[in-house]
Amino acid sequence: DAGVIQSPRHEVTEMGQEVTLRCKPISGHNSLFWYRQTMMRGLELLIYFNNNVPIDDSGMPEDRFSAKMPNASFSTLKIQPSEPRDSAVYFCASSPGGGNIQYFGAGTRLSVL
Amino acid sequence: RKEVEQDPGPFNVPEGATVAFNCTYSNSASQSFFWYRQDCRKEPKLLMSVYSSGNEDGRFTAQLNRASQYISLLIRDSKLSDSATYLCVPRGGGATNKLIFGTGTLLAVQP
Numbered sequence: 001d002a003g004v005i006q007s008p009r010h011e012v013t014e015m016g017q018e019v020t021l022r023c024k025p026i027s028g029h030n031s032l033f034w035y036r037q038t039m040m041r042g043l044e045l046l047i048y049f050n051n052n053v054p055i056d057d058s059g060m061p062e063d064r065f066s067a068k069m070p071n072a073s074f075s076t077l078k079i080q081p082s083e084p085r086d087s088a089v090y091f092c093a094s095s096p097g098g099g100n101i102q103y104f105g106a107g108t109r110l111s112v113l
Numbered sequence: 114r115k116e117v118e119q120d121p122g123p124f125n126v127p128e129g130a131t132v133a134f135n136c137t138y139s140n141s142a143s144q145s146f147f148w149y150r151q152d153c154r155k156e157p158k159l160l161m162s163v164y165s166s167g168n169e170d171g172r173f174t175a176q177l178n179r180a181s182q183y184i185s186l187l188i189r190d191s192k193l194s195d196s197a198t199y200l201c202v203p204r205g206g207g208a209t210n211k212l213i214f215g216t217g218t219l220l221a222v223q224p
């Protein structure tokens with residue numbers, strides 16, 4: 001299996017622009033997680049889905065962030081409008097069940113200027 | 114109080130040394146515990162689970178002390194390839210049934 005696939009790997013954008021991050025989980029995994037990692041705050045869970053349904057979005061910073069999972073093989077995380085403080089590495093992870101063992105994608109490094 | 118506390122390091126050790134990392138967690142309802150490893154500019158990867166009785170995987174030994182809410186990781190005979198950040202990860206118990214990642218401890222093994 002190719003593992004969790006994220007795109008793009010790097011994104012540089014200007015403040016106010018819309019940013020869309022994409023994730024393809026490992027086939028057969030029924031849980032998907034979006035994380036954000038910064039030096040100051042470490043790895044923070046933003047939202048997770050179970051069987052394509054959002055279960056816990058309490059980590060989503062504010063209304064500018066939204067996530068969707070239209071089917072079992074695709075998810076997006078959107079930031080609109082983006083701000084410089086959103087600059088971070090965004091990871092997507094999937095899990096075959098329960099979420100104990102999570103497999104991470106390579107991440108998207110986002111820079112908002 | 115942070116949910117997971119780790120010494121950020123760095124721990125600079127020579128090859129062949131034994132090194133130990135500690136971690137404390139605040140949620141007494143946590144039932145599952147893990148160590149993840151993250152190489153520089155890479156994604157986190159599961160290193161090992163931590164069982165109540167303690168467990169060993171080759172050169173790595175993990176211990177759990179529920180009474181003190183404390184987890185440890187011991188690495189024996191350190192290799193250059195062990196250089197990475199080690200993340201302590203309890204699974205939140207009760208209403209918070211998700212992995213809580215510590216900010217990690219940086220290990221640098223020197224030749």
